[in-house]
Amino acid sequence: MLRSIRSYSTHVDLKTTLQNAIPAKRELYQYVKKNLANKEIGQLTAGGTIGGMRGYKSLLWEASVVDPNEGIRFHGYTIQECQKFLPKAKDEINDPKSEFLPESMFWFLLTGNKPSQDQINEFSNELALKAGLPDYLNKILDSLPSSLHPMTQLSIAISALNNDSKFAKAYASGIPKNDYWEYTFEDSINLIAKLPAIVGKIYSNTYHNGEKLGELNLNKDWSYNLSSLLGLTSNDSLNLNKLNQDQSKDVVNLVRLYCALHGDHEGGNVSAHTTHLVGSALSDPFLSYSAGVQGLAGPLHGLAAQEVVRFIVEMNSNLQNDISNSTKIEEYLWGLLNSKRVIPGYGHGVLRKPDPRFEAMLQFGLKRSNEFANDELFHLVKNLSEIAPGVLKKHGKTKNPYPNVDSSSGVLFYHYGIKELLFFTVIFGASRSIGPLSQLIWDRVLGLPIERPKSVDLKTLAQ
Structure with missing residues (x-):
C-alpha cells in the first residue's frame, strides 16, 4: 500500500504548492542548524579523501537517496510506486503502456507532494508555452560547427540563456535573500521548458544539416515535444525515422520513462554536485546547470x-x-x-x-x-x-x-532510430535538469552558504 502523500487543491499551481511547503522545511532547517550542528553523521578517512570522497555524507539533498540495496528512492518512494501515482499525459491516462511524465517527477521532487492530473496538465502547457528559443540563441547554435561535440553545444546553449536570467538581474538590483528562491524558480522553469527545443536544434544542426525535424505542440507534454523535435513522431513528412503510429507513441513513452528516471540520483553524482557547487556561489540556474552538463559529458559519468x-x-x-x-x-x-x-x-x-x-x-x-x-x-x-x-x-x-x-x-x-551514439548523453542532459534544478531552488529557499570544504595534502595524511 502506498503511503499517504500531501495533496493540495487541483487548482493550485506549482509555485504556490512550493510556497506552501517552504515554512515547514525552513523551520526544520533552522532546528538542525541551531541544535544539531555537532551531530556526527559519518567518519572521514584518508582513503575516502583520496578516493573521491565516496560515501561521505556531506551534501544536503532533499528529493532522492540511493540505497545500496534498494536503489533510488524519490522522497522515500520506489520507481514502481512512482509509476503508480504520478500523472501521465492527459490523453493517455488509461493506457497501461503509458508512462508517467518527467514534469510529474519534477513537481514531486520539488514539493514532496503528489500532483493532480489537472495540475500536471496545466504545468505541461506552461512548459510548452515557454519552450520557444530566443533569436540570439538560435543564431549562436547555427554558428557552431557541426563537428563540435553535441554536449559542448548543449552547455553553450544553456550558458547563453544567462542573458535572460531573472535571478541575475534581480540580484544585481538588490533583492532580499528570502526572495532569491522565487527568481531561481522562474529561471529553472524557463530552462527546463526550453531544453526540448535546444536538444532538437542541436540534433538537427549536428546530424541533419539544420533541417526542421518536428514542431512544438502547445497541447502536448514536455517529452512529446522533445520526441517531435528529434523527428521521432509520426507527423507526416516530419517523421524522420518513418515510425508508424504505434512506434511513435512508444518512443514518446520511452522518452518519458527515461527522462523521469534519469532526472535525479541523489546529490553526489558529478552533474548534480557540480550544479549545486556552482549554484552555491549564487550563479544563476543557467550557469549552474551548464557546469553540471559539462560534468555529465565526462566518460565516467554520462557517456x-x-x-x-x-x-x-x-x-x-x-x-x-x-x-x-x-x-x-x-x-x-x-x-x-x-x-x-x-x-x-x-x-x-x-x-x-x-x-x-x-x-x-x-x-x-x-x-x-x-x-x-x-x-x-x-x-x-x-x-x-x-x-x-x-x-x-x-x-x-x-x-x-x-x-x-x-x-x-x-x-x-x-x-527507434537514434543511432548517433554521442547524442544519448544530450538526452540525458535534458533529463538530469529535473533533479539538480529542483534542489537548487531549495538551496536558495534555505539560504545555504557557498560550498567550501577544507583541503589536505598527502604529507598531512601520511603523518
Missing part, C-alpha cells in the same frame, strides 16, 4: 550508455548473432575480463544490488514483445543480464556485478 551500445553491437557481431548461446556469451565475457577490460553497463558506485532503473527500462521493451521480437541487441542485453552477474561473481573483483541503467537505455533509443 556510459553509448559505450554499452558499442559493446553490444560488437559482441553481437562476434557471437555471429547466436545471442542465446550462454556458453559463447560466458566465453566472450571471460575473454574481456582476462584481457583487463571491463563489461560496460555493469557495476555502480553505490548500488550493491540490481539497478531498479535497469529493470524499468527492460520492462519497457518486454511489454512491447512484438515490437522487439526481432531486435537481437535488445535480447542480447536481456540474456547478458542473466549471465554476466555470475561471471563477475566468479571473477571476484567487482563490488556490484549487476547491470545498471546504462545497460538497457541506449539500446532502446537505438531501436
Whole structure:
C-alpha cells in the first residue's frame, strides 16, 4: 500500500504548492542548524579523501537517496510506486503502456507532494508555452560547427540563456535573500521548458544539416515535444525515422520513462554536485546547470550508455548473432575480463544490488514483445543480464556485478532510430535538469552558504 502523500487543491499551481511547503522545511532547517550542528553523521578517512570522497555524507539533498540495496528512492518512494501515482499525459491516462511524465517527477521532487492530473496538465502547457528559443540563441547554435561535440553545444546553449536570467538581474538590483528562491524558480522553469527545443536544434544542426525535424505542440507534454523535435513522431513528412503510429507513441513513452528516471540520483553524482557547487556561489540556474552538463559529458559519468551500445553491437557481431548461446556469451565475457577490460553497463558506485532503473527500462521493451521480437541487441542485453552477474561473481573483483541503467537505455533509443551514439548523453542532459534544478531552488529557499570544504595534502595524511 502506498503511503499517504500531501495533496493540495487541483487548482493550485506549482509555485504556490512550493510556497506552501517552504515554512515547514525552513523551520526544520533552522532546528538542525541551531541544535544539531555537532551531530556526527559519518567518519572521514584518508582513503575516502583520496578516493573521491565516496560515501561521505556531506551534501544536503532533499528529493532522492540511493540505497545500496534498494536503489533510488524519490522522497522515500520506489520507481514502481512512482509509476503508480504520478500523472501521465492527459490523453493517455488509461493506457497501461503509458508512462508517467518527467514534469510529474519534477513537481514531486520539488514539493514532496503528489500532483493532480489537472495540475500536471496545466504545468505541461506552461512548459510548452515557454519552450520557444530566443533569436540570439538560435543564431549562436547555427554558428557552431557541426563537428563540435553535441554536449559542448548543449552547455553553450544553456550558458547563453544567462542573458535572460531573472535571478541575475534581480540580484544585481538588490533583492532580499528570502526572495532569491522565487527568481531561481522562474529561471529553472524557463530552462527546463526550453531544453526540448535546444536538444532538437542541436540534433538537427549536428546530424541533419539544420533541417526542421518536428514542431512544438502547445497541447502536448514536455517529452512529446522533445520526441517531435528529434523527428521521432509520426507527423507526416516530419517523421524522420518513418515510425508508424504505434512506434511513435512508444518512443514518446520511452522518452518519458527515461527522462523521469534519469532526472535525479541523489546529490553526489558529478552533474548534480557540480550544479549545486556552482549554484552555491549564487550563479544563476543557467550557469549552474551548464557546469553540471559539462560534468555529465565526462566518460565516467554520462557517456556510459553509448559505450554499452558499442559493446553490444560488437559482441553481437562476434557471437555471429547466436545471442542465446550462454556458453559463447560466458566465453566472450571471460575473454574481456582476462584481457583487463571491463563489461560496460555493469557495476555502480553505490548500488550493491540490481539497478531498479535497469529493470524499468527492460520492462519497457518486454511489454512491447512484438515490437522487439526481432531486435537481437535488445535480447542480447536481456540474456547478458542473466549471465554476466555470475561471471563477475566468479571473477571476484567487482563490488556490484549487476547491470545498471546504462545497460538497457541506449539500446532502446537505438531501436527507434537514434543511432548517433554521442547524442544519448544530450538526452540525458535534458533529463538530469529535473533533479539538480529542483534542489537548487531549495538551496536558495534555505539560504545555504557557498560550498567550501577544507583541503589536505598527502604529507598531512601520511603523518
